[in-house]
Amino acid sequence: MTYIKSVGAYVIMLKSVFRRPQKAKIFKDAVFREIDDLGVKSVGIVAFISFFIGGVVAIQTALNLEDPIIPKDLIGFATKRSMILEFSSTFIMVILAGKVGSYITSSIGTMRVTEQIDALEVMGINSLNYLVLPKIIATVFFYPFLVLLAMTLGILGGWIAGVVTGLFEQYDYIAGIRMDFKPSLISYSLIKSTVFAFLIATIPSYFGYYLKGGSLEVGRASTKAVVWTIVMIIITNYFLTQMLLS
Structure with missing residues (x-):
């Protein structure tokens, strides 16, 4: 029963969020501020993890292809598919859920505890629209670029891993990247990342906005x-x- 009430409150929250902003200039400034806080400041961690995970996937694949009959270009193919299908769109979003989600909840929750949200309501401002909608726009439009960055750096990391370790030849790896390339898989990954970005922006906002208690509850x-x-x-x-794939 508690979960049903929570879902209902979440839906009601979204109805208030997607209303027309009261002041376009203030809303635009808020969007760019959220893009910086939630997106740009996450580029470093996304790039770092993607690069090294791509290298690890390539090395592990190479070490498990001991049979000389198996073509070495499967290393590049497996790395490419792993990065495009799951890692860039799912694993990266899980990481961002931890980093960005906790930030969103704590920031909105602190405003709730310190009664700043109540002050916004007293001034006649739709606090949900003012606080949550810029976060949704920032994540939904910026995170697909982070996913593309993760794909690129992951594949690059696999290539550099081959160069450094000598486990496979560069031309085999590049041939594997080119093998059976399907642009639809990139579209699939970007669609998933957009949906996940929406969840990352709204679920933590819900927990922060409806927080009850003191600073410990944050x-x-x-x-x-x-x-x-x-x-x-x-x-x-x-x-x-x-x-999307069936």
């Missing part, structure tokens, strides 16, 4: 928000994969 709400965001990403990933 930390607890952040933990719950991250856990539920990751759970919903995994569940949504299952259904999106069934719908």
Whole structure:
């Protein structure tokens, strides 16, 4: 019963969020501020993890292809598919759910505890629209670029891993990248990342906005928000994969 009430409150929250902003200039400034806080400041961690995970995938694939009959270009093919299909769109979003989700919940929750949200309501401002909608726009439009960055750096990391370790030849790896290339898989990954970005922006906002208690509850709400965001990403990933690839 508690979960049903939570879902209902979440839906009601979204109805208030998607209303026309009251002042376009203030809203535009808020969007660019959220793009910087939620997107640009996440580029470093996304680039770092993607590069080294791509290298690890390539090395592990090469070490498991000991049979000389198996073509070496499968290393590049496996790295490419792994980065495009799951890592860039799902694993990266799980990481961002932890980093960005906790930030969103704590920032909005702190405003709730310090009664700043109540002050916005007193001034006649739609606080949900003012606080949450810029976050949704920032993540939904910027995170697909992070996914493309993760794909590129992951494949590059695999190539550099081959050069450094000497486990496979460069031309074999490049041939594997070119083998059976399907642009539709990139579209699939970008669609997933857009949906996941929406979840990352809204679920933590819900936990922060409806927080009750003091400063101690802010930390607890952040933990719950991250856990539920990751759970919903995994569940949504299952259904999106069934719908888009089957």
